[in-house]
Amino acid sequence: MNKKNIIIGLTALVATMQPKITVANTLATVIDSADVTKPVAPLVPLDMQRVAEVAAMLPLTPQGFGDTYHNRLAWGKLYSNVKYHKVISTAEALLNKPFPAWNDAAYLMYFTKGTRPEGEKMMGNRLGWLAPLVWAECLENKGRFVPTIQMVLNELIHQKSWSLPAHDKKKQNIDGRNYTVDLGAAGFAHNVAQAVYLLDDKLTPQLRADVLAEMEKHVFKPVLQSVATGNNNSYWLTVTSNWNSVCLAGVTGAALAIIPDREERGKFVTIAERYAKNSVAGFTNEGYCTEGLGYYDYGFSKYILLRENIWQATNKTINLFADPKIKRIASYVPNLEIINNVYPNIADCHVGVKAPAALLWYCSRNLGLGLQKYDSLTFAGGTATLTDDVMRAFPNSASQSKVNSNTSALAFGLRSYFKQAGVLIERPLAGSKANIGAALKGGNNNEIHNHNDVGSFSVVVGDEMLMGDPGGPSFYTAKTFGPERYSYKLLSSYGHPVPLVAGVEQQEGAASEAKVLNATFTDKQDEFVMDISSAYPVPALSKLVRTFTYNRDDAGFLTVKDDFAFKTNQKFEFTLITRAQWKQIAPNQIEFDGKTQKMIATISTKSGFAVKAETIVEDAPAFKRIGIVLPPAEAGAITVTFRPVK
Template identity: 40%
Template sequence: MKDISAMLPAKPVGLGRPRGDRAAWEALAGLDAFRKIVNDAEKLAQEPIPEQPDDLFLEFSRNGNRVRWEQAEWKRRARLRTFALAECIENKGRFIKPLSEVIEALCREKTWVMPAHDGSLANFEGRVVDIDLASAALAWEMATVAWLFGNDLPPETRGRLFENVRKRVLIPFMDMVEGRRERNWWMDTTNNWNSVCLSGVVGAALAIVDSPGERAQFILAARKTSRSFLRGFGKDGYCSEGLGYWNYGFGHYVMMAETIIQATAGKVDLMDRDGVRLPAAFGARFEIMNGVYPAFADCTVGVKPGPSIMGYVSRKFGLGLGRFENEGPSAGGALFECLLFSFPNSVSGGDKAGRQGSGLEARTLFDSSGVWICRPGPSKSCRMGVAIKGGNNNEHHNHNDVGSFVVAIGSAAPLLDPGAEIYTARTFSPRRYDSGLLNSHGHPVPLVAGALQETGADARGTVLSTRFADVEDALVMDIRAAYGVKELTKLVRTFVYSRAGTGSLTVTDEVEFSTPKAFGTALITLGAWKEEQHGRLLVSDNGGFVLVDIKVEGSEFDIKAEEIREEARTPKRPTRIGIDLRTPVTRATVTLKISPDFAE
């Protein structure tokens, strides 16, 4: 600890530059991204701070609804960023008052923990002070305001800000680290909570804690505790939480690491350790084509990697992602995020990428995690790319989706994984898989003897063979273990992706039972579909069209489409196109050949 303490400045330093550094702020003020901040603040100053009565907080514990509290709270907290940036840019003093008012309002809240993370109401009732995603982020945001404005804030407001950041986050955290109280679960978990909470705690401490020795304690704790987060990635760098949570979780890990780099003059670098480089490259390697990414796990359809994070990791590790490295400063995101990426940081100023690479080689194999991305590669004619998912049904933000796939045509995904639902109390409860989006009903996988896939690590896909070549990639997967049907003796799903012509994907299911049972499979789309003739479907969405030719051996079949009646995070509810065998079978083969259609 003494070594780290000696690396730190005598006084706490936050991100960016204080309001008084006019040259630094005037340089930002001239950028397009920051020009409208002052106008936004002027309008916001005319609006009252959104009220946050107890009833809104208690709504989640009563009926599971978390949306109304979150909508009001995020509007309250966003005022910090808007007024702080506007005042730093304009420097006339007129936004100090509304900034101080929102600080005071936030300090009066009974807890900074979200209702969804306080089901017992222990924090709301003052019986305990836990740290969650929201409280850690708010602590960092408040501490950043304190660093930017110093004594320009009213003394009473500044004092309350310091007091609340300490008592709500910094003191509880160090009590956990030093064993004076039970640790919050996230300190040892391997998902995004670890990095997000740690980054908020450490960022706040480095910005407002006076003693270099105390600041060093926070860095030491973060260095040790954040190893749990890195263990949550596959050995191949795969993020099973989904791309949205890579942006969030790994993004906060990057911000924590950079904050510590700046505080220690580069002597402590959490990006320079085992287990970082491959997760850092995940965002680039996960793209199917043309900005289409699979929404596996609890991810929203259409999510893309954050440009600031991508530009940072590209420069840090020489990934050559020129399209991201050339992104300029952004006024978006949290205040601390905006400052970290808009002011010079440890990867600024070096040579930019000499190529516009984006990881779009012919394929990306996340072999240890059971995910494969197949692309046109050098083919001039192929217009299709695919993502294939095996893995198991006990992953972070898990969906029961062994054998799922996504088909991209150009910049559209007419066949897809519909992603996450709107979170409610059910989402993270024993009833999670009641959801028709999260269970296998909401994925393009078989329905076996009327049964959905099981939940758990034993419900997995086992790769039997692979073949990767210039023109064709093939993968054979045993997915029988995903179903708890005792009569099921064989279920093998084979994917064959061809780059010949305009491209195609053939998905074949071979099923066998000890006694006759029902069987079917499905496709999922957010777009339109029609049965052009028996055995041929046309599916389209956002200008991407595919033909699906269906061949079944062992039974006749019917097509039955239904809307998935869950609250999805998509503009419309997904459609499940069921392909159901008409009679029970002991043996059957179902083949779907999916190819682009440009006739439309």
């Protein structure tokens, strides 16, 4: 689920949807594997003794991020920065516009046509009014935005559903039969509660009471019932995907900002303290995120928000960064970089996904990562949300931390080998002529937000990805997470740079797993060999070994070789995936032209081959699939070598 498509509600912040551990030398750090699919904290009744302990740590009154509008010194300091003036103009423009109406038909489009953007956009347009109006009122403090804010809050809390259509199973939320918390409802609640906290007595007592009552109905009561009874309505408590941290951050943040009773707030902090462990369990012990960089940003950013909220609320007593694994998770992004700020589009990542600067700033300063590029960042003028942006605008654990001056604390190596995930990131020697990097993926076909991509690879020349994983869809549909998921070429192995074997694509499931046969690394050359035969349900297949060889000499090159064998004559097709322009410049060579970079693929096989190409367009930027088709045979091999054009 990519941020941009699953919670379109949080003021254009999120929507449906959305790694390397090396040291300064040339060897990658490898951490032993562990099972990351099972929750480490199963659902159990609340520990009331712990609730009492936690409640005693909390302030007497609810508290959100930052200071309420009453602190004119703090808000005046922000107002003196012209970067914040833009939000006042944005809020002024809303005063003369009609508030977006709730639209049943748009919400129900998911159920009638299987499409998600209509309902999510409708809900997002409504919630999108809240942040600029509240920011403007707190900055300016003249009261002129208050009537509109009260109207918006009243409209929002009484809308039929707080949950996104795709997560409203059997339309129970919109029909008012049962309320459940999803990604949308959690973020919605947190932003509404934060607004009430910041504005305090600018809002009428009746509206504040109504907000709390609706919050109880839509969010707090459903979660407490799930914990008490073990029902599956809040199943995200025990999942290991981004849902866990996103929902916990929203629910806990809302509770801390609006619930008057300290013990009640303590219940939600206790719940978060326990079940956030499942989010951490969703990463490999190396810190790798199988959901891909887009969802890593989405999920771990909310884990950070949850951590900061609880850290502040308990006066630095409860620290969700205490687990040493967190530092490895925080190191995922800098270690995932291929070269020149280019990252692989593994899983449902959008094309061109980049490093999340705010996340790296927070982690580097809190965990001493030594990321100078991010340590000195400032976020003045950010007003997209009332949660994340207010947190960064006011003193927090990151802004108050000492910067680690040891720049080698997290130095790049020649490679990042995530052994448990079966992912290898390849880089040239610093200062060499080599201008090529690669991401090589083994793994399995049962990963979160999985694509059937065992054996996939991506090639970067300069600052352009000229070959590789096409990334995920721009928008989700009802089919995306159902039994027809892999009917999309974008998500199936057909749309990835992996073989088509006897005309058969890879199958989903954990049994489709790359078995690493060899991983030999030197400064000059790395060899990464994997058996990927289990991914193909082809009875005649007896051997399929893919060998990656990354060489750092001169301009560098990557070789991908497939050795295969069948019990009977069968077809074999090597696949190239690209968004660059391409042309066959020789019988055995294909040239790929990017915006400024070029690469030549040289194909070697004893049996000859034919080239079959097509353009694939499926709710994502179009890409080309180039099949290198070998004639039927019982056994054979094909080698493709990628070299930059100087």
